[in-house]
Amino acid sequence: MQAIFSRSRPLFAPVALLKRRFATSAPSLADAEKLHPIFAPSHEPTKPSLGSDPYPIALQNPLHHTRIPNKYELGSRARLFEEPEKLDEDIDSLRARLVYQSRKRGIVEMELLLSTFIDGGKLADWPLEKLRTYDRFLKLPDWDIYYYVIKRLDPPATSEWRNSALINELRTHTANRAKRIRKMPDLPTVKNT
Numbered sequence: 785m786q787a788i789f790s791r792s793r794p795l796f797a798p799v800a801l802l803k804r805r806f807a808t809s810a811p812s813l814a815d816a817e818k819l820h821p822i823f824a825p826s827h828e829p830t831k832p833s834l835g836s837d838p839y840p841i842a843l844q845n846p847l848h849h850t851r852i853p854n855k856y857e858l859g860s861r862a863r864l865f866e867e868p869e870k871l872d873e874d875i876d877s878l879r880a881r882l883v884y885q886s887r888k889r890g891i892v893e894m895e896l897l898l899s900t901f902i903d904g905g906k907l908a909d910w911p912l913e914k915l916r917t918y919d920r921f922l923k924l925p926d927w928d929i930y931y932y933v934i935k936r937l938d939p940p941a942t943s944e945w946r947n948s949a950l951i952n953e954l955r956t957h958t959a960n961r962a963k964r965i966r967k968m969p970d971l972p973t974v975k976n977t
Contacts, residue, residue: 847916848918878906878915882922887968897933898922898965903969917950933958 873881886898907915921929924945930944933936933954939945961967 810818836965875912877913878912878919882907882915882918885922888969891924891930894926894930896952896968897930899968900966901954914950917948921945921948921950 870878883902887895887900889895889898907918910918928937932939932951935955938952939948945951
């Protein structure tokens with residue numbers, strides 16, 4: 785029995801012996817933290833300065849290297865993409881088409897703004913020339929119309945919309961000074977006889 789105890793190790797080995805026995809070549813935790821990039825000293829990421837607007841308009845960033853194509857660069861094929869003006873359209877069909885085009889834009893915000901703008905029979909009071917102006921206005925791209933009416937962009941200086949009364953009316957409507965809650969207006973029901 786005494787032989788068993790003589791071969792056993794003492795319960796408390798010297799500290800130097802333990803350090804030597806469990807020493808590894810792996811770096812300490814502090815050294816590992818210094819090596820890993822996630823633990824590198826953090827620097828505040830630099831953001832491109834685009835003025836006071838944190839949400840710049842798409843493709844308007846001067847740091848964006850993609851060239852914005854000019855819509856008039858189509859050359860001889862430009863006429864293929866123009867919608868012909870409907871000269872033989874009667875005024876009631878024109879009003880109905882403008883109501884439809886104001887309500888079905890593809891961008892919900894534009895549908896809401898334009899449909900509430902023409903709500904209440906406003907188109908019935910407009911003369912033919914103003915209806916044709918509104919028709920030409922609706923042929924603009926949705927995002928251009930949206931940025932024009934929320935005063936985010938001004939129409940180009942060469943555009944017919946630069947000092948347009950129609951855009952000024954839409955801007956006043958969009959400002960919603962009365963703070964009304966808006967919803968898509970109902971279409972008038974037509975009874976078939």
